[in-house]
Amino acid sequence: xxxxxxxxxxxxxxxxxxxxxxxxxxxxxxxxxxxxxxxxxxxxxxxxxxxxxxxxxxxxxxxxxxxxxxxxxxxxxxxxxxxxxxxxxxxxxxxxxxxxxxxxxxxxxxxxxxxxxxxxxxxxxxxxxxxxxxxxxxxxxxxxxxxxxxxxxxxxxxxxxxxxxxxxxxxxxxxxxxxxxxxxxxxxxxxxxxxxxxxxxxxxxxxxxxxxxxxxxxxxxxxxxxxxx
Numbered sequence: 001x002x003x004x005x006x007x008x009x010x011x012x013x014x015x016x017x018x019x020x021x022x023x024x025x026x027x028x029x030x031x032x033x034x035x036x037x038x039x040x041x042x043x044x045x046x047x048x049x050x051x052x053x054x055x056x057x058x059x060x061x062x063x064x065x066x067x068x069x070x071x072x073x074x075x076x077x078x079x080x081x082x083x084x085x086x087x088x089x090x091x092x093x094x095x096x097x098x099x100x101x102x103x104x105x106x107x108x109x110x111x112x113x114x115x116x117x118x119x120x121x122x123x124x125x126x127x128x129x130x131x132x133x134x135x136x137x138x139x140x141x142x143x144x145x146x147x148x149x150x151x152x153x154x155x156x157x158x159x160x161x162x163x164x165x166x167x168x169x170x171x172x173x174x175x176x177x178x179x180x181x182x183x184x185x186x187x188x189x190x191x192x193x194x195x196x197x198x199x200x201x202x203x204x205x206x207x208x209x210x211x212x213x214x215x216x217x218x219x220x221x222x223x224x225x226x227x228x229x
Contacts, residue, residue, distance in 0.1 A: 034142050034176075034177070037141055037142055037176035037177060038176055040141070040176065042171060042174070045141040045174050045175075045176065046062070046141075046171060046174065046227070046229065048141040048142065049139060049140075049141040049144055049174060049227075050062070051144075052141070052142070052143055052144025053144040053202075053225065055144070056144055056201065056202030056203070056223075057202060057203060057215075058144065058202055058203065058222075058223045058224055058225065059224045059225070060224070060225045060226075060227055061073075061076070061224065061225070061226045061227065062227050062229055063226065063227070063228055063229070064228075064229060065094070065228075066093050066094030066095065066096045066228060067096075069093060069094070069168070069226050069227075069228050070093065070096060070098065070101040070102070070105070071105070072226060073098070073101075073102070073133075073166065073168065073226050074101070074102055074105040074106075076166065076224065076226075077102065077107050077131055077133075077166070078107070080130070080131055080164045080166075080222065081107075081109070081130050081131050081164075082130045083109065083128050083130035084109045084110075084111055084128055084129050084130060084131075085102070085107060085109055085110050085111065085129070085130065085131040085132075085133065086110075086111045086112075086113050086125075086126060086129050086131070086132050086133070086158055086162065087099045087102070087110065087111070087112055087113065087133045088112075088113055088133060088134045088135055088153060088154045088158060089112050089113050089114040089154070090153055091133065091135050091168065093135075093168045093169075093170065093226075093228055094170070094228055098133065098168060099112055111125075111129075113132075113153065113154070113155060113158050114152075114153065115152070122155045122156075122157040122158070123157055123161070126155075126157050126158065126161040126162065127161065129161060129162040130162055130163055130164060131162050131163075131164045131165075131166060132158045132159055132161070132164070132165050132166070132220070133166045133167075133168065134148060134154055134159050134165070134167055134168070135154070135167070135168055135169060136148060136167050136168075136169040136173060136225075137149045137173065138173050138174075138175050138180075138181050138184070139169060139173055139174045139175070139225070139227075140175060140176070140178055140180075140181070140199075141174060141175065141176050141177065142176060142177040143177070143178075144201060144202070145178075145199050145200060146167050146169075146199075146200045146201075146223070146225065147178075147181055147197065147198070147199050147200075148197070148200065149185075149195050149196075149197050150195055150196040150197070150198065151195065156196060156198060159198065159200065159219075159220070160220070162220060163220055163221050163222065164220055164221070164222045164224075165200075165219075165220040165222065165223045165224075166224050166225075166226065167223070167224070167225045167226065168226045168228075169225060169226070169227055169228070170227075170228045171227055171228060171229045174227075178199065185197065200219075200223065202223060203215055203219070203220055203221055203222055203223045204219030204221065
């Protein structure tokens, strides 16, 4: 419907009902971005990201070498895993393959999220997963969010179905906010074959009409980030 037709219909309704149709001022749109982050140092972005994660009930493990990060990751998997552990296919940190590193550290029931077995869907494969380990494409300091671009090696369900989601990432992908990501997505993918993108801000939270907050109903109960600086 054209704008002209819409106005004609509204005018006929006004005349038929004898009602006066009031015009309302447009709502003011406020910029919620923290402009200070645009010029923040790497250390300042890390500090803000960690603070936001803490507010969301998450944790950030900051490590200076791939070895110490992988050791911290393995220890956390030992503490949290109650069933199969799935790792994003080809996931590396600092040039170290994460799957192999966890195996070397004695983590059992490990699976790599490549192609699902014939006849099975990712939903069926990951239904019993207790921990999903992924990388990230960007981390957003302002909101403490994790941005994932999904591929065949990183199915969406890997960050959704397990009760625990652990993210392994280098500090270089930490950016101020979502506005810094949008143009980079355009540069990477152009106009064709644009993938699914998920922005994860904290663990899954759901509240009913009585405002009782429950974690893990529509996603992981726990989200933690292992950051290599």
